[in-house]
Each structure stands twice: as C-alpha cells, then as structure tokens.
Amino acid sequence: MATDTLKVEATALKDKGNKAFKEHDWPTAIDFYTKAIEKVGTDPAFYSNRAQANIKLEAYGYAIADATKALELDPANVKAYWRRAIANTAILNSKDAMRDFKIVVKKEPNNKDAKLKLAECEKLVKRIQFLKAIEVGDPPSAFEGLDIASIAVPEDYDGVRLGDKMTQEFIDDMITRFKDGKQLHKKYVYQIVKAVRDIVYDEPTMVEMEVAQKTKLTVCGDTHGQYFDLLEIFRLNGYPSEDHAYLFNGDFVDRGSWSTEIALLLYSYKWLRPNYFFLNRGNHETDDMNRVYGFEGECKAKYSERVFKIFSESFSALPLATLIGKKYLTLHGGLFSDDKTSLDDIRKLNRHQQRQPGQAGLMMEMLWTDPQQAPGRGPSKRGVGLQFGPDVTKRFCENNGLEAVIRSHEVRMEGYEVEHNGKCITVFSAPKYCDATENKGAYINIGPELKLEYHKFDAVPHPDIKPMAYAQNSLMQMM
Structure with a gap:
C-alpha cells in the first residue's frame, strides 16, 4: 500500500x-x-x-x-x-x-x-x-509490359532531359525541381527505378567494401522522406562523388512527405556512381509498411500506382547489409536470435527468394531488431522482432572479427548513440523527426583508417506539408 x-x-x-x-x-x-x-x-x-x-x-x-x-x-x-x-x-x-x-x-x-x-x-x-x-507466390515483374523507350516526354517539359545514362546535370536539375515542388516526368521515374533495380539486384546480400586512400565514406541513418534535411546533410558534408562515398542505411521513405523525392535522388546517385553509393534496405522499404505509412499514397498522388509497384520491386532487390573494411557490419535493424548466426549466413541469404521480410527469420531480424541495456535477449519493444543485449553484441563481434555493428532504425535525441561498450552504434538522420520530436540528426564519416567521426545537425525549414500527408487514413496521421 x-x-x-x-x-x-x-x-x-x-x-x-x-x-x-x-x-x-x-x-x-x-x-x-x-x-x-x-x-x-x-x-x-x-x-x-x-x-x-x-x-x-x-x-x-x-x-x-x-x-x-x-x-x-x-x-x-x-x-x-x-x-x-x-x-x-x-x-x-x-x-x-x-x-x-x-x-x-x-x-x-x-x-x-x-x-x-x-x-x-x-x-x-x-x-x-x-x-x-x-496474393500469388511468384508475381510477375511490375516492369512487364512497360515499354519505357516508347514513352514520349512533351516538348514543353521544363527540366533537363535524361538519355540512356544518368548525368550530374540531371541530378542537379532534379534537386532544384524537387525543392520547387515539381516532379519528374514519369518516363524518367521508370528509367531511374529500373536502372537501380537492375544494379542492386546483382549486388550481394551483404556488400563488402573498403575505404580507399584519400577518400571517405559517410554513413547515414533513417531519412524518412525528410528531403530538405537530406539536402542539409549534403550541404554540410559534401555531395556524393568518387572521392566521397555514401551509404544510406535504410528507411528512406514513409512518414515524411517527400519520400518519392528522396528515393529518386538516392537512386539517381546510385545509378550515376554504383561503386561509390550504397543503399541498405530498411524495414520501411517493405510493402506492408508503405501501404500504411504513406509511401504508397504518395506514389499514387504524385505519379501512379505502377510507380509504387516498381519501387516495391526495387526495394525487395536492395542489399540487407554492408561490411565496411571488414570491421563494421552496417545493417538497418540489428542482431540475431541465434548466437551461431555469422557473416557467412548473411552472405548466403538469398533475399530474392523472399521479397518481404515476414514475421520471423534472418531478414526480419536484420530489419527489425533493437539493442537493449540488459544482457541476453528480450521481447521487442516494438512488438516485432526482438532486443539484444551487450553480451550478444560482444559475442557476435568477437566471432566475426568485427570492431562494431552500425545500425539505424531508432530515433536518438542527439542523432546517434554509442552503446554496448562501443560495439553497437545507432545513427539516425531525420532531425526533428516527423516535426514532433526534438531530436538532432547525425551522420558518420569514415576515412581509410576506419576511425568513426560523428557529426550532428539540426532540422531545416521545409514547405508547410505535414508528415504523413499521404497516409491513406488518419489512423497513421495522428501518430
């Protein structure tokens, strides 16, 4: 009492x-x-x-x-x-x-x-x-029957034209168009998504990369449709180039109301420099989340239902992890329910056989799990997946020769957090998340010596369009 x-x-x-x-x-x-x-x-x-x-x-x-x-x-x-x-x-x-x-x-x-x-x-x-x-077991490609070459772009289209290859000129024009509230012609959307679907489909489930001398890699976390904050990262930190690679660690879309703009810009950089620009899949690059949290509705409002379907197909082709310099495993969610899971298990995972992560299994855990302070494993605070403690992270890193795991998936008030005795790092790149959380954004710069440099940044103003503006019902808009 x-x-x-x-x-x-x-x-x-x-x-x-x-x-x-x-x-x-x-x-x-x-x-x-x-x-x-x-x-x-x-x-x-x-x-x-x-x-x-x-x-x-x-x-x-x-x-x-x-x-x-x-x-x-x-x-x-x-x-x-x-x-x-x-x-x-x-x-x-x-x-x-x-x-x-x-x-x-x-x-x-x-x-x-x-x-x-x-x-x-x-x-x-x-x-x-x-x-x-x-639902059918093996649906046909969303590109089937889509003759992109035959689609004509009107003479009065006021943007830079796109030929068979992506150009920096086209990207620069796209950035300005999107800032001005304009869209791309649908032909260019189809071209960009198809080109990137083909590129990432052929990449391994775990991309393995090194940071070359005189270059750097920037790792970004969730951007969630916050296009103007993405541009702030580039303004502060430099635009992608062959000397400055980027890795975006999932959750490009949903919640924020410029998700198509972010997806198309990131995809365009991937097409322009496929060996210097990397994309991991997040739990929001999935059909069930997109249908509820706004990306499907945004695609339909700005383009068409078919655009959503081709994006969906491209999302399912994205790699699930990136191994940086053999030291840092970068994936959207986190670690696994079984201590025996190894980097080789990730390498062997055939993500093309299972387009959506489902409620269990390796793909689901890579996209959904979270760290916890207590040792061992626990039920997910999200209601999906699980949580893993510092001892789990320590064993995984020791067993696989890793320095640390870099993941995203969660708001951090300072934009990033180092936990589990330095073995688990969370980076989140959507400041003032959903216009409702007073958090900073962050990104990580990594040079050839593989030292991590953390950078925080604040949200910037954006046009008066609320988050979740394209969610298909107010159940989501009120969250």
Missing part, C-alpha cells in the same frame, strides 16, 4: 513527465513516468501516460504492455483502450486495434473521432484480407 508521501512524490514525477512530453522529449518523459511507477505501481494514469510516450518513440510493444496494465488497474480507462488501439494499428495488428476502437465507441458513443478511426480500421482489415486473398 503506497503511503500518502509516496503518492505525492509519484504525482510530482508524473507532472515532470507530462512537462517533458509537452516539450517533445519522449525519453525523459518515459524516465519520469517509470520513476513514478516505481513509487506507486497502482495508478493507471502512470502506465497510460507512459504508453503514449512509447507510441511517440515507436516502442509500440511497450505501449501495448503499458496500456494493458492500465486496463488491468482500471478496466474503464478509455485512454488506455485508445492508446492500445493506436499502438496495435502501428504494428499492423489491425484486428486487435479494431476490437479496442469498438470498446471506445461503445463507452463514448458521441465520440466522432473514435467512430472515424473504427471505420478506417475496419477498412484496413478488409484491405489486408483482400490483398492476402489475391
């Missing part, structure tokens, strides 16, 4: 958490809510508030657990049902989300927003069922 003193102290901690939440400092808010729970573990509001902060950090598994605990303490807690529904929607557990939205509507029959979310959730469930019903 909590004493009155403990209750007062816990409430003060919750208030500090609420203040941090209002300032968009989600990790600090979670820390205060956790301390409040440690003093008084019977107040459902503490768990419900922490659930909302976990949603903001995309720790949806933790949010579901917190909302469930709040409901155990108070079965009538509407906020907890709502937050659990939102978290389940985020990890595509649409049926569970629908069940909770129904409860909210029943308890608050005049809640128009809840009715809207329930209707949208029901549509989402039906769409998922429909897509599964028409």
Whole structure:
C-alpha cells in the first residue's frame, strides 16, 4: 500500500513527465513516468501516460504492455483502450486495434473521432484480407509490359532531359525541381527505378567494401522522406562523388512527405556512381509498411500506382547489409536470435527468394531488431522482432572479427548513440523527426583508417506539408 508521501512524490514525477512530453522529449518523459511507477505501481494514469510516450518513440510493444496494465488497474480507462488501439494499428495488428476502437465507441458513443478511426480500421482489415486473398507466390515483374523507350516526354517539359545514362546535370536539375515542388516526368521515374533495380539486384546480400586512400565514406541513418534535411546533410558534408562515398542505411521513405523525392535522388546517385553509393534496405522499404505509412499514397498522388509497384520491386532487390573494411557490419535493424548466426549466413541469404521480410527469420531480424541495456535477449519493444543485449553484441563481434555493428532504425535525441561498450552504434538522420520530436540528426564519416567521426545537425525549414500527408487514413496521421 503506497503511503500518502509516496503518492505525492509519484504525482510530482508524473507532472515532470507530462512537462517533458509537452516539450517533445519522449525519453525523459518515459524516465519520469517509470520513476513514478516505481513509487506507486497502482495508478493507471502512470502506465497510460507512459504508453503514449512509447507510441511517440515507436516502442509500440511497450505501449501495448503499458496500456494493458492500465486496463488491468482500471478496466474503464478509455485512454488506455485508445492508446492500445493506436499502438496495435502501428504494428499492423489491425484486428486487435479494431476490437479496442469498438470498446471506445461503445463507452463514448458521441465520440466522432473514435467512430472515424473504427471505420478506417475496419477498412484496413478488409484491405489486408483482400490483398492476402489475391496474393500469388511468384508475381510477375511490375516492369512487364512497360515499354519505357516508347514513352514520349512533351516538348514543353521544363527540366533537363535524361538519355540512356544518368548525368550530374540531371541530378542537379532534379534537386532544384524537387525543392520547387515539381516532379519528374514519369518516363524518367521508370528509367531511374529500373536502372537501380537492375544494379542492386546483382549486388550481394551483404556488400563488402573498403575505404580507399584519400577518400571517405559517410554513413547515414533513417531519412524518412525528410528531403530538405537530406539536402542539409549534403550541404554540410559534401555531395556524393568518387572521392566521397555514401551509404544510406535504410528507411528512406514513409512518414515524411517527400519520400518519392528522396528515393529518386538516392537512386539517381546510385545509378550515376554504383561503386561509390550504397543503399541498405530498411524495414520501411517493405510493402506492408508503405501501404500504411504513406509511401504508397504518395506514389499514387504524385505519379501512379505502377510507380509504387516498381519501387516495391526495387526495394525487395536492395542489399540487407554492408561490411565496411571488414570491421563494421552496417545493417538497418540489428542482431540475431541465434548466437551461431555469422557473416557467412548473411552472405548466403538469398533475399530474392523472399521479397518481404515476414514475421520471423534472418531478414526480419536484420530489419527489425533493437539493442537493449540488459544482457541476453528480450521481447521487442516494438512488438516485432526482438532486443539484444551487450553480451550478444560482444559475442557476435568477437566471432566475426568485427570492431562494431552500425545500425539505424531508432530515433536518438542527439542523432546517434554509442552503446554496448562501443560495439553497437545507432545513427539516425531525420532531425526533428516527423516535426514532433526534438531530436538532432547525425551522420558518420569514415576515412581509410576506419576511425568513426560523428557529426550532428539540426532540422531545416521545409514547405508547410505535414508528415504523413499521404497516409491513406488518419489512423497513421495522428501518430
């Protein structure tokens, strides 16, 4: 039984958490809510508030657990049902989300927003069922029947023309077009995506590269459709060249509302300099995430459904990891459920047989897992994949002769974080993520000596288009 003193102290901690939440400092808010729970573990509001902060950090598994605990303490807690529904929607557990939205509507029959979310959730469930019903084992290529050469570009097209090869002139013009809110002609989109699909398809599942003398490599994390922040990286750090290679470690698209612009710019650099520009697949370069988090909708709004389909095919061809100088394994998510997994297992993985990562297996773990402070392995805070501790990272690096693992996949308030005794490095390159988190962005420069140099940067202004503007329902737009 909590004493009155403990209750007062816990409430003060919750208030500090609420203040941090209002300032968009989600990790600090979670820390205060956790301390409040440690003093008084019977107040459902503490768990419900922490659930909302976990949603903001995309720790949806933790949010579901917190909302469930709040409901155990108070079965009538509407906020907890709502937050659990939102978290389940985020990890595509649409049926569970629908069940909770129904409860909210029943308890608050005049809640128009809840009715809207329930209707949208029901549509989402039906769409998922429909897509599964028409799914075929080996679908034809999205490029089948697409005669790109026969597509004419009008005489009045005001951009630089693209021939059979990518040029720096075309890229420079593209950068300006996108800044001005213009699009490429669809013929050029088809050309770019097909060229890069063909290039990356032939690359190994784990690309192995060295940093040559008098050159450097920059590793960037998630950019998530934040086009103007991507340009800020290039402004601060230099544009890609044969002396300055780049590696983008997944999650180029979704959430931000310039995902097609980022994908096309990165692809154009890959086409121009395939041996000096590298792309790893992220968990958002997948169909199920793109359908919910905005990229599919953006492709349809700016171009066509076919553009989404060809992007989807190209995403499934992307490598899953890059080994830098035999010292740094770079992959989007993290490490594995089995200590025996090795670099050779990654090399042998045939990513072309399994286009989408699914709910289990090596590809899913490479795209979805996260580090944890505690040793061993634990359930995923996201509700997908797992978490791995410093001992897991240490063994993996020792067994494979690595200095460290570089990964992305998670917001870091300073743009990057070095943990697991220096063996696990997270880099995240979308500052002020979704216009809602007061985080910096970061990138890592690596020279021939393979020393890591961390650089932080702030978000820059962008046109007044909100994140998730192309998400197909407001279930996602509110997250």
